[in-house]
Amino acid sequence: GAITADSGHASCVTTGVTFTDQTGLTIDVAADGGETQTTLSNAAHMSNASDNGCQGATFTIPVALTGQSDA
Numbered sequence: 001g002a003i004t005a006d007s008g009h010a011s012c013v014t015t016g017v018t019f020t021d022q023t024g025l026t027i028d029v030a031a032d033g034g035e036t037q038t039t040l041s042n043a044a045h046m047s048n049a050s051d052n053g054c055q056g057a058t059f060t061i062p063v064a065l066t067g068q069s070d071a
Contacts (some may be wrong), residue, residue, distance in 0.1 A: 001062035011053025017046050019061050029067070 003019065005012035020043050029036045044061060
């Protein structure tokens with residue numbers, strides 16, 4: 001999906017934000033419906049093509065995850 005800026009930055013149409021796909025990662029999640037949080041260092045980037053209205057915005061970057069059970 002599209003990378004979008006928060007609603008407080010309506011003039012941020014061209015975000016210039018890209019996300020580099022991450023592969024080969026191992027992220028452990030508890031088997032009982034647990035949650036986890038991880039940081040993907042240097043995965044998101046903003047170019048100089050961004051609108052000035054993007055300054056200070058928070059971006060939503062949709063991702064898809066695939067997992068498997070080791071059990």
